[in-house]
Amino acid sequence: MGAPVAGRSGTELSCPWAMPDTVSVNVPAADRRAFLAERRAVSIQRFDALHSQHYDAHWAAIGAVHADFIARLTGLARAGGEVLDAACGTGKYWPALIAAGLRVTGIDQSAGMLAQASRKHPDVPVRVLALQDLQDTADLHGRFDGLICVDALECVAPEHWPGVTSGLAATLRTGASAYVTVELRQSPLPPPADPRQVPGEVIEDDSYHYYPARPQVREWLNAAGFAVSQQADNNEYWHLLLTRP
Numbered sequence: 001m002g003a004p005v006a007g008r009s010g011t012e013l014s015c016p017w018a019m020p021d022t023v024s025v026n027v028p029a030a031d032r033r034a035f036l037a038e039r040r041a042v043s044i045q046r047f048d049a050l051h052s053q054h055y056d057a058h059w060a061a062i063g064a065v066h067a068d069f070i071a072r073l074t075g076l077a078r079a080g081g082e083v084l085d086a087a088c089g090t091g092k093y094w095p096a097l098i099a100a101g102l103r104v105t106g107i108d109q110s111a112g113m114l115a116q117a118s119r120k121h122p123d124v125p126v127r128v129l130a131l132q133d134l135q136d137t138a139d140l141h142g143r144f145d146g147l148i149c150v151d152a153l154e155c156v157a158p159e160h161w162p163g164v165t166s167g168l169a170a171t172l173r174t175g176a177s178a179y180v181t182v183e184l185r186q187s188p189l190p191p192p193a194d195p196r197q198v199p200g201e202v203i204e205d206d207s208y209h210y211y212p213a214r215p216q217v218r219e220w221l222n223a224a225g226f227a228v229s230q231q232a233d234n235n236e237y238w239h240l241l242l243t244r245p
C-alpha cells in the first residue's frame with residue numbers, strides 16, 4: 001500500500017462527489033510519485049508544443065468576472081507596486097495589470113507559453129518556474145504587492161496543493177492580496193484512466209485536472225496563511241480574492 005493522501009470532506013462541495021476523510025492511493029508511493037511526474041511532464045510538453053501556438057487565438061477573451069476580479073486586485077495593490085503572475089501562460093492579464101500602473105513578473109513551467117508572453121511584452125521579466133517550486137525560490141519571497149494565479153490550479157495534484165499555496169503566500173508582502181481561481185466541475189467524473197489516480201482527478205485528452213472540494217481548498221488556503229476576502233462562482237470557476245494578513 002502506498003502512503004495516504006490527506007483529503008477531508010465537508011458540507012459545502014463544489015462538485016457532485018464527496019471526498020472521503022482519507023484518500024488512500026492503492027499503489028506504492030513510488031508509483032504515485034511517478035504518475036504525478038509523468039502528468040507534469042506531459043502538461044509541460046503539451047503547453048510548450050501545442051497550446052502555446054494557438055492559446056491567444058482561442059482563449060484571448062477575458063470574461064466579465066475574471067476582469068472584475070483583476071480590477072479588484074489592482075485596486076488593492078500599492079501604486080507602482082509589483083505583481084506576480086503565477087502560471088501566467090501567454091500573459092493574458094498583463095495589459096490590465098500594466099495599465100493599472102503595476103510592474104509584472106511572470107512565471108510558468110512552460111517555456112513555450114512564456115515565449116508567447118515575452119513576444120508581446122519583451123520588458124516583462126519571466127522565469128520558467130513551477131508553482132511547486134515557488135516555496136523554495138527565496139528571491140521571490142516577501143517581494144510582491146499582489147499576486148494572480150488564474151485558471152491553472154486545476155493542474156495541481158492534491159499532494160502538491162499545500163506546498164503550492166504556501167509558495168504563493170510566501171511571495172507576498174504582509175497585507176498584500178491575491179486573486180486565484182479554482183475550477184469547478186459540475187458533471188460526473190469519468191472513471192479513472194489510470195490505477196494511480198485518486199478521487200477528483202481526471203485525465204481527458206491527455207490533460208490532467210484535479211478538482212478539489214471547496215472545504216479542502218479553504219483548509220489549504222488557511223494553512224498557507226491566506227484569508228478569503230471576496231469570492232464568486234462564474235463560468236465553471238470559483239474566483240477568490242485573498243489577503244495575506
Ligand SMILES: C[S@@+](CC[C@H](N)C(=O)[O-])C[C@H]1O[C@@H](n2cnc3c(N)ncnc32)[C@H](O)[C@@H]1O
Nearest residue numbers: 047087088089092109110113130131150152155
Ligand atoms: C489554462 S493556462 C492559463 C494561463 C494564464 N494564467 C491565463 O489565465 O491565461 C494554464 C497555465 O498554467 C501553466 N501551469 C500548469 N501547471 C503549472 C505548474 N505546476 N507550475 C507552473 N505553471 C503551470 C501552464 O503551463 C499554462 O501556461
